[in-house]
Amino acid sequence: MFLRARSAPRTARSASFQGLRATSLTRSFGGRTVLDGLELACPAGQLSVVLGENGAGKTTLLRIFATVLYPDRGTATVDGFDVVRDGAQVRARVGVALVNERSLFWRLSGRDNLRLFAATSGVPGRLRDSHLAEVIGELDLGDIADQRVANLSAGQRQRLILARAAVARPPVLLLDEPLRGLDQKGIDRVLEFLAAQSQRGTTVLVVAPLVQELSEVADHLWELHEGRLRDISATAPRALAR
């Protein structure tokens, strides 16, 4: 009964996909209001970037959309599904990469980590190898995929976390500081990965500190300050071109 009621496989992209939306979103920690009536609309199939200083509440926003943190007030929806009421439906649509390299199983290889999360994400066994090969190729992990995570560098782990988020080809990617800890080659690779996701019609929400490179690839750009968002898309070359 519980198995059937709470399960939903990853859902494919579709023309009617509604994107991400937050309305009057509020969340506090220990009396400190981190998100204060935040409003956000990330259009389907586009790359939205939220920039902000450390502690601005960027990861909190991402955690709410990933359903691992509930808001105090307001609503957040993914494809029209509420993150609190319809958690299973939301989880079936998002792949999440939070800044936490300890979220990997360090005594396993990168490939074994990806294999586990492909299974938990609902990728059928017959498709698992092809999904793994795709993300390993896209994020240039071929040489290190069979090494234990404990033996990888911080930048390599960061790319592995991104690969894990994308392994089920979810229609939504939630990425927390995807360029963190990367060298220039790694940054270029991840930017190519983001561009490829965009071409596929994946809805991507990235949160990051004030990083110039992300501004250049974003379709929409916001700055998170004092719990609210300010649209700064005018400073983004790609957004301006739209």
Added chain:
Amino acid sequence: MTRYLEVVRSFARKDFLIAWSYRGTFIVGAIGTFYQLLIFRFVSKLIGGGKLIGTPDEYFRFVVVGIILTGVLRAATSAAAANARRDQVEGTLEVLAAQPMPVALLALGWSAWPVCEALVDGLLTLVIAIPLGFTQVSPNWVPLVASLLLSVLVFLAIGFAAAAVVVASQQGGQLPALIAAGLTLLSGAFFPLAVFPAWLRTIADLSPLTYALRALRASTLPGSGSAGVVHDLAIVGGSAVLLLPLSVLCLTLALQRARTTGRLASF
């Protein structure tokens, strides 16, 4: 259903690979089992012959069944809580909670390898016990397998509830060990319940392990009497049907609480 089995198998594989990376513990475990059996072999020579326990060989056979089932009990009751705590501390709980899978599947995944390992350990115990005197057994396979399966389900339910405590409170990792020790003491794993005073026997009657042990012994050992096996299995199965949904509900509520308090990612 195939997808669910795939997920459980993937968790089991993950835990096996992690356990295998510390493979010395497998050898230490086997040596420990040998020592434990040797101790009870010698103890059986001291206490055998009485009205309550029978001959030394009969007591040894009695206690081997107790050792095997309490091993499964310890694994099944502690696995989910131990893995939940490990995922909390190591930082993998949050990303697991973000996966599109039911709570029951996460709990089963946490428990799959430890329970399989305990069943393999049980087989190993039998292999070691045979040259030490675990002979003249007459297994009745259908009730034997049913006893083991239903016992595992009841023990898993206790384990899922313990995992709920860990997720909700970020402590309680020792709780399953305490529960397993209490059940082992009360259920006649190492001595017959007839040695208990009447009031303690009444409490023992509330433990599902009491019935699981009785059913397992009845379906394995000669002279244990198989008349009550169906009754005992019905009680163990009924406990599983009652406790499993309740324990999954507890874990679901615990995860919801952690999402509200923001403690999925902290320890």
